[in-house]
Amino acid sequence: MILIDFIILWIHVFSAIFFVGGSFFIWLVVVPASFKITDDEKMRTRIVGLIGKQFALFTDITLAILIITGIYNATWYLDYDISNLFDTAYGQTLLVKIILVGVMIVVMYGNNIYHGKRIMAMAREGRFDEMRRLRRWSHFFSYVTLGLLAAITILAVALQFYL
Numbered sequence: 001m002i003l004i005d006f007i008i009l010w011i012h013v014f015s016a017i018f019f020v021g022g023s024f025f026i027w028l029v030v031v032p033a034s035f036k037i038t039d040d041e042k043m044r045t046r047i048v049g050l051i052g053k054q055f056a057l058f059t060d061i062t063l064a065i066l067i068i069t070g071i072y073n074a075t076w077y078l079d080y081d082i083s084n085l086f087d088t089a090y091g092q093t094l095l096v097k098i099i100l101v102g103v104m105i106v107v108m109y110g111n112n113i114y115h116g117k118r119i120m121a122m123a124r125e126g127r128f129d130e131m132r133r134l135r136r137w138s139h140f141f142s143y144v145t146l147g148l149l150a151a152i153t154i155l156a157v158a159l160q161f162y163l
């Protein structure tokens, strides 16, 4: 493997660690800890919302890096022949990974854009019952996103076994 391929694969893996690790950190550490910080639902929603917003600044960039470096990795991985993406087992594994990345992006951004802003507004206006109902859906889609991230990393590791 030439040096440039090595460096770009490292950037890809490092971005994946940041993106996947950070997403699980929010759900396994920040959200449960927020219940211990305050009983004020308005305040708690604001804290978690602001941390999520701050993390989103980095996830947008990290995701863009993952896609650009992923496309670069795919060139050598597919032996510089796009037909290998459809005609070989290793290419098809990569294809499933790319499709899951696409689905994950739609679910994650759809959830953030549709539910995120509404939940913050409802918390500000004190509409807690409505907010809890919407939050259940938002949590469901967040868990789907985490599940997809886990599946994407499993497929990323599976790609190794064809080399």
Ligand code: HEM
Binding pocket: 009, 012, 013, 016, 019, 020, 066, 067, 069, 070, 071, 073, 074, 075, 077, 094, 098, 101, 152, 153, 156, 157, 159, 160, 163
């Ligand atoms: C959320 C997005 C993504 C995550 C979390 C992710 C994760 C990873 C990880 C952890 C590896 C290292 C696997 C290993 O060395 O064992 C990897 C490798 C790779 N990824 Fe991604 N990836 C993402 C997006 C993409 C995209 C969009 C593409 C293609 C367009 C792609 C193509 C590849 C290729 C070709 C490899 C090299 C496989 C190898 O070294 O055998 N990835 N990815």
